[in-house]
Structure formats: structure tokens, C-alpha cells
Amino acid sequence: MAKVDFEFAKDGPILVKKDGKIEYALCRCGHSTKKPFCSGAHVAAGFKADAGKLELKD
Ligand code: FES
Numbered sequence: 408m409a410k411v412d413f414e415f416a417k418d419g420p421i422l423v424k425k426d427g428k429i430e431y432a433l434c435r436c437g438h439s440t441k442k443p444f445c446s447g448a449h450v451a452a453g454f455k456a457d458a459g460k461l462e463l464k465d
Contacts, residue, residue: 415459420445 414422420432432445436454439446 411463413461413463415456415461417458418455419449 409425410427412424412427414424415435416422416432419436421435422429423431423433433443434441434445434449435456436449436452438448438452438454440448
């Protein structure tokens with residue numbers, strides 16, 4: 408079974424990783440032009456948020 412992690416990039420998106428490889432970057436700032444995915448708009452919006460990580464275990 409694949410290992411899936413959610414990494415919260417500092418001041419950026421939620422990176423959904425499968426077996427350590429980034430599969431998706433999901434917007435968490437609310438300013439993306441490609442929702443639900445990150446478009447990079449968080450930079451111009453000045454989005455600030457802590458980094459973090461959520462690991463799912465079997
Ligand atoms: S987190 Fe990148 S556009 Fe929202």
C-alpha cells in the first residue's frame with residue numbers, strides 16, 4: 408500500500424505526497440486561480456502560515 412503524507416509548506420500550499428513524491432499541491436490561502444490546486448497566488452497575496460506535516464499510517 409502506498410504511503411501518503413500531507414506536508415504544509417511554510418506560507419504555501421498543502422503538498423500531497425505519495426511514497427515521498429509530490430502528487431498534488433492544494434491551495435490553502437484561498438487566492439488560487441486553479442482551485443483546488445495551488446497557482447502560486449499565495450506569494451502575491453502575502454499568505455502566512457506555519458509549516459507542518461500529517462502522516463497517515465496503516
Ligand atoms: S496556497 Fe498557493 S495559491 Fe493558495
